[in-house]
Amino acid sequence: MSSASAASPHAVLRIGNCSGFYGDRLAAMREMLEGGPLDVLTGDYLAELTMLILGRDRAKDPTLGYARTFLRQLEDCLGLALDQGVRIVANAGGLNPPGCATAIRDLAERLGLSVKVAVVDGDDLTDRAGELGLGQPLAANAYLGAFGIAAACRADADVVITGRVTDASVVVGPAIAHFDWQPTEFDALAGAMAAGHVIECGTQATGGNFAFFRDVPDLTRPGFPIAEIRRDGSSIITKHPGTGGTVTVDTVASQLLYEIQDARYAGPDAVLRLDSITLEQNGPDRVLLSGAHGEAPPPDLKVSCTRIGGFRNEMSFVLTGLDIEAKAELAQRQVEAALTVRPEELSWTLARTDHDDPDSQARAAATLTVVARDPDEAKVGRAFSGAAVEIALGSYPGCFLTSPPGRGSAYGVYEARYVAQDVPGHTVTLPDGTRQLIPAPTTTSPLEPLHIDTSVTEERHGPTVNVPLGTVAGARSGDKGGNANVGVWVRSDAEFAWLDGVLTVDRLRELLPETRELTVIRTRLPRLRALNFVIEGLLGEGVAYAARFDPQAKALGEWLRARHVDVPTEFVPSTAEESHR
Template identity: 45%
Template sequence: MTRAIRIGGFSGYLGDRRSALDEAMAGAPCDVLIGDYLAEFTLAMLAARHRTDPSKGYVEYFLDQLRPHLGALAERGTKVVVNAGGFNPAGLAAAVRAMVTENGAPLRVAHVEGDNILSTVDDLLAAGHEMRSMDSGAPLADWGHRPIAANAYLGGWGIAAALRAGADVVVCGRVTDASLTAGPAAWWHDWRPDDWDRLAAAVVAGHVIECGPHAVGGNFSGFTQVPGMVRPGFPVAEIDADGTTVITKHPGDGGTVTVDTVTAQLVYEIQGPRYLNPDVTAHLDTVRLRQLAPDRVEISGATGSPPPPSTKVAMFAPIGHQIVVSVYATGLDVDEKVALVRAQAEALLEGVDAELDVTALGTAAEDPDRQWDATVQVRIMATAAEREPLARLSEGIGELFLSSIPGFFTDNAARQSSSPKPRIDYWPSLLAIDAVPHEVVLDDGTRIAVDPPPATEQPSQPTHPEPAPVALGETRRVPLGRLVHARSGDKGGNSNVGLWVADPKAWPWLRSLLSTEELRRLMPEAKDLDIVRHEFPHLRAVHFVLRGLLGTGGSSNLRVDPIGKAVGEFLRARHVDVPVELLERGPAAHG
């Protein structure tokens, strides 16, 4: 094809807006519609579902999303590519085929296999693959838990092969999020497996649109200036043959596409300037953004190099049980009230091998106008290997109404995790990419093997020296967020956060301000962690990885914000010294 391929998103996670495919079908025409349902956190949820019922383990509501549009998809020639297959892509593909047959629509369905390596873990270990943790470096043998799920991350060439063979709907399991876009782009433009720069550009485009409304203003720190935020739409990527991409959205939908909304997604959930995928390593530090028109942002300059010789493997195992209960402290002596609740919770777990976290959320107003202005939530979370001690904790908290703090109450109308639930731990590992099978299964049973990449290269993140101070002139102490945008997220047990400025004149100040030591000051919770710092001059961004902030992963840590989504907003609330000259440039300069 000579024209750009138009790829529209309609899902950014398991549980995203169910009507999004309806909205995409009603919007501007697209060549391919992609649905991203999987993340490390949601994989843990699906793993439990698959363990309970091996015939499931896929995203069942995708069938309800797809059913009304089978005829229109066939008529328009629009392709659909999803990773909704989860732990059972063959099962979901069979369900889609049955639905297509019942509807009479002439659609062909293929699925991609090979990511689920659970049945071969023992053989891989015996063959010398130690499956070391990407976080701790320890071999899998030291984990002490038996995995119930092990999924290798696949690239996009299986998707490309399925589309090339005539598939209209491609169901995947754990392909990388960006592969949902890179595969269709490679098919459409007939790229070679060693077209590194073009593949990198498609991976960058896929990274931008993989999280649905994120790219049009969802979860954006500048949300007060975004129109239609009650219901922001979903993004569209127009990817040209050379990889140059324009990010846009369906006309009339809520939200907006700006350099800042795209930057927010570029710095989201990355480990640094090298963005690793099974097909290519994308160099994010060469990327440039340009506002072409309202709701049209060009992404150019992406470069790529061969992918790493290994791919990521996500493993999950049950490690016990957990419980969460909330009570409330109101008015005076809040610190002492929280201390008493903590002591009573500890007494209920006395003699039990359990982990307890009691966290007060918020601060009581000094002279409150409303009762709720003086109320602090006290969150009690506990984990243990066995269920029974946690059940006793829940029962015991319920016995404190007459023997705890003054004003003790719980929100009985809220749905609470008042009974113990399974706790799932996460083990991110690496496996040689040529040890991972990668196959496409067509609707007639034909299998197409997907070759490993033609070359690999061990990647390394660049290093950036700590910044030198700059002359500030007259300053004013204000919240960092007065000038600075931020976006944060998770990568296993690590949290990342990118902070950037829209105003080019503010970049030297931001770069100088955000040293590693300053980040430790701004976020005391991270003061003893290993912190990695990188700079993105073209994006005017400083990026940090806070290693270990999230324990071993979002599915098992005890933080109230388990996957680090609000780390960036916390940092924006911290007060720093800002040159008055920058503050006086006005809101237009600050995005």
């Protein structure tokens, strides 16, 4: 590879991203390769739900288990990447990295291309799950670090395919190789981890899923992000010129808050102190990310364990007009009476989307949804859905459902478990076929939670106006297994001093009633002018379990922003203040 491997170790390493999940924009790889210079192009294809999907693929066909859309992208772009000397590093190998690598070599042969492919694996612990105390999962995969990827880059691989590595590792690995970082250079490693965390979810760093999206220019097709990484681990977050979206301190801060736990962001190679990061606008669509402090990694690795939890089915009734609560009560009573065999779990949710004096039928309607779960597929199949449908002509006025009766489907359960760093056989197979075992880190430190939440007193700011919190605060939320996180940030020190005093755990529970009986942990991140909340158990047993209608808590932050609070008038734009008087 010409551009990355030949560059000076003091030069910037320019790493782009072209995928934030399995199903992201198919054209993104070509857009990134044609949009401007890059040294490395990364793709993140794996998530908790994806591992379940790939596990079921592999169970049906042992040759599968990898992200097949990645092959479609390479069919279009492999020649272009080789011509430009851009190395591709992706975790698209999923549960079958060797199978993915074989498919890439076969593809290159069909295209008449010569490609050097390296494979990083050893993460798959499924066959050893019993002896390791991990139960009997469909798939058990340890989150590996970045040094196997680094070895593949040093061997001049054109394409590096991995299994389950941490999301940031596809960025950290090429940086390790380029700058020859050693395992104990924790600050540099942590800086690259921060950059990797920012760009891992693609266009979420360039204005996608951004709270203040109306401020983003040309969000029709936002460009994918780039991290220009430096020798000390600091970076510039940017994008190709002329692409949609924007890169600002706010878009980067928002992504830094995505799916985090507390002030320590743990990885297999280092622990990033999120409270150490400084963000600074460095020009149009350029944000300097610096100051990252790193600590020794923990002695254990996280293991993603997914299994089939049982079977589920759901039916939704539409309730229209008057007496919504009474109609819901009648439908629930009738369905439960009609069930000949009751599923193990039956949950009801009434969504009051109806309006007073509605000017359309849709605005007059609410939805009552019943979800059935059981280990026995028959109990949630036609016996359940048929019972819901058969009451239709003898129930509340205007009764209808959103779907016909149908069979149930399997649902997955995710669980995070842990093993010692030296348990997986972290291995890289180099382009020449040589297999190299990557040693576990020799310097580790037990991971201690860092919930920086010193007592604060609400500052007095004079007169207030009752407006949505989102008038002044942004938020980003997501899932971590069965837990949800929501990070809330503001744009000035004065606003943070106010937010810090107002948005306590007790106040969050008031604003989000779903959280009242759950454990909520708050962490202060003053450098980002942000607060992070972890809500334990909100998502049941993970995304595939579908405990709530927003199973990944993607919009939890937007719900919080919609709640009204008393905001000092000095922070509220005049237009917003007038509209809420």
